[in-house]
Amino acid sequence: MTDIVASLGWLPRPEANFADQCRDMLDTPGELGRRLQRLASFALAETQLAQLAKQVERARSASLPLDPLVPFRLGLVSNATTDFIRPALIATALRHGISLECVAAPFGQVVQEALSPDSTIRRAEPDAVLVAVDFHGLPLRTAPGDAAAAEAVVGAALDHLESAWEAFNRNLKAGCIVQTIARPVDPCFGSLDLSQPGTLRNIVDTLNRAIAAHAAKTDDILLDVACLAETVGLDQWQSPIEWNLAKLPFANKFVPIYAEHVCRLIAAMKGKSRRCLVLDLDNTLWSGVIGDDGLEGIIIGQGDPTGEAHLSVQQAAMGLRDRGIVLAVSSKNDDATARLPFQQHPEMLLREEHIAVFQANWRDKAENIRAIASELSLGLDAFVFLDDNPAERDLVRRLLPEVAVPELPPDPSLYARTLMASGYFEAVTFSAEDRARADFYRDNARRVTLQKQSGDLEGFLRSLQMIISFRPFDEIGRGRIAQLINKSNQFNLTTRRYSETEVRDAAADPDCFTLQVGLSDIYGDNGMISVIICRRDGRIWHIDTWLMSCRVLGRGVERAILQEILAHAPRHAIDTLIGAYRPTARNGMVSEHYAGLGFEPLAQRQDGATLWRLDVAGKPPEVIPMEVRRSGFAVPTAA
């Protein structure tokens, strides 16, 4: 069962101490607006929204500044109980960068509030009025089979609603947010209801089209509650018990998603909708790693469940582009490799011409998103970043909090649903100009230069609570070691391939020093992520093999591995390391690997290979952002 919409599945789950964070909010000075917004950016339940709203109201009564949040005053009228909706709206608005003041009319006062000059709503002078009427508040008498009577019923209901909408528009300088009607569940005949005039189903359908037509021809904004209720399930939405007990208009557990839909509209009215989607490539737009698996190895397209799942992500992105959302790419890859599927893979829907900025390199993604933003002259708050890798998502959330980063479920079949359910691209109007916007960026798939590194990367790395583990080659690891040696293409300095037998020989050879490296972090165990073979030549270790999984790039793992090699060297009477880089079509990313670690260039061979040298004594230990564990070595090594 999928439950993405109702559970706000694109938002991270709140932290366990949410209630405490909420209560402590006002005790810490400064940046209150931003901190409130951050707390609202989790998937909060109705009670949690109420807790957060309480802090907003406390801050407001103490006249504390809430910038950079944009103020908005909303009037709320309803035929039902809105006591739980009101705080939920206030808290949810924070998520969208809005500091919402919500003035609710007394229970059941809809038309009265609109007409009476000294009503609560009219005195409050709101920026907009949410007219939250549901089927309980409308005269929906059924007349099965009687077309004329049905027309009269729809007309009467519409008159009732329009009298309120028009009075608010006339008497306030505020437009209305008008709702469609979630259909009652109970049928009259059954399937026949749709074709028979005068059934409740038929009446509500006709009325909803009339409500939409009203919104289209006025400045009123449409909130399609009927669609939301159908999406999460009418059987769940319509709750007779909750209506009977407390006149709640719909099941209270849907208050968070209802409030989210209202606040999206308000954000869109204030021009806060997102305008650019930045896409990761490997395991987001296709399954597999283009740099390792190659054009034939990645899975994308019809005929395979995983391929179709990733195709649906491309279809969603394309659909967004068709309505004017700009697409960009941020991928940890070589530029040429990353572009291959766009240029040559027959099943790819997205092509280079659809991508405005194409950033494929080995730098961190926050840096790349900044570069994309500056190239497109868009604020960071216009961006959505889609990536299957939780570490990349967290990095961008941490370093660029303005960027929206949807959580993704484990199954790629649900990526598109999650992205689209997030509502980041909500619009209240649509023009021909919008449609053409993505085409304005004619200079397609261009690359831009990077600016300086952003934010506190080391702090982020420490927060991952990484544990790196070192073991010499052994029986247990042998299969996986050989697999990595024969599969890794990108982060592979020498691309030497060895069989399992050769791996066993290396393990037994007293002149060989070997490492198998594992890494775990808060997201789980990454398994074996690196393999090292050093071969002795007198007092020198030649680094015969150094390869690493690209999944853990940018984590400081290379530094940790070098430190480990250096820690073992004295015990083996080694005073010099010599590393080689042998270029292939795939491993351009590590050409500067040894330079980056402080090795000196030693020689360049005719085949393009470069040799690098490091004095064991010349490299003092440095602080690395992870815990080191080691096992299986003959003699314990001092850290």
Added chain:
Amino acid sequence: MQQTEIYDKLTNIFRDTFDDPDLVIGPQLTADDVDGWDSLYHIRLMLSVQEAFKIKFSALEIGQLKNVGDLANLIELRST
């Protein structure tokens, strides 16, 4: 489900609902003892309890509860 387990779970729900981290509940506790526990919050409390314990109460049952002891007994009855 044991009563102690029910009270532990209820304590969390009460603290969350009434936004009071120090709230202590016992069988004799009634709506009059808790700040903010009006008829509307009573409904919301009952909705949270049903959701947390994965059980259903009727409107009649909700109306007949006199104190937290009644509530815990009803939960015990319903979840066995």
